[in-house]
Amino acid sequence: MSYFRITLHRSAIGLPKRTRGVLAALGLHKRSQVVYHPVEPQFAGMIMKVKELVRVDEVDKKLSKWEVHMERKPDPGFYVESAVRRMEDGRAGQGNEGERVVVEGLRTEGGEEVRL
Amino acid sequence: MFGAFRTTSSLGGGLLWKIPWRLSPHQKYRHRQRLRAVDKVVETVANALAKKGETLKAVERWQAEMPTEAEMLPKDKYTIFDRKEKKYRKGIHKLPKWTRVSQRVNPPGY
Numbered sequence: 001m002s003y004f005r006i007t008l009h010r011s012a013i014g015l016p017k018r019t020r021g022v023l024a025a026l027g028l029h030k031r032s033q034v035v036y037h038p039v040e041p042q043f044a045g046m047i048m049k050v051k052e053l054v055r056v057d058e059v060d061k062k063l064s065k066w067e068v069h070m071e072r073k074p075d076p077g078f079y080v081e082s083a084v085r086r087m088e089d090g091r092a093g094q095g096n097e098g099e100r101v102v103v104e105g106l107r108t109e110g111g112e113e114v115r116l
Numbered sequence: 117m118f119g120a121f122r123t124t125s126s127l128g129g130g131l132l133w134k135i136p137w138r139l140s141p142h143q144k145y146r147h148r149q150r151l152r153a154v155d156k157v158v159e160t161v162a163n164a165l166a167k168k169g170e171t172l173k174a175v176e177r178w179q180a181e182m183p184t185e186a187e188m189l190p191k192d193k194y195t196i197f198d199r200k201e202k203k204y205r206k207g208i209h210k211l212p213k214w215t216r217v218s219q220r221v222n223p224p225g226y
Contacts, residue, residue: 002167004161039164041171041172044164044170044172045172048158048172052154056157058160
């Protein structure tokens, strides 16, 4: 099933109420917002009403809001090879190292308690 | 004649907006880009519907009546018919909301 990926590119400020109504019906409320609608004449007709304001692509898959957000996010320029366990605040050098602490949800594979 | 009390149109009448009589080359460039963007939207919609075997009156009518950006004459791209103007033409930027409305055809013969 294919979808129209519709992005609101131009704002509808100052345009007729009918035009703004069409955008609201498409679910577009602010610029750069992305919505997906199936390829059907009724949605095609709505796009034709606001063709000057939107950008349209035909896509095979709907992306979630989060995926659309991640698409827009720039590359951070680094990646974490392996996460390092962090020392808890204020614990270092207080003499209670080696204390046995059971942390919920944090257990080794053998079911042993974890030393912090 | 000079100084703070000179009579210019902006001081005499309050608000005065001036719209230049012609578009700048960059305005014309951006206008062409906008025309092309609209062409692209219509094309995408038409292709998507054609794949499903559907047709839409709005799309057919647009394709029958409206020239694409490449087919348009410069005269129609950058000016618009106006019966009150000398030589019946004025810049398209005088049209309200001209960057967000489709104005491509003019009366035949003008």
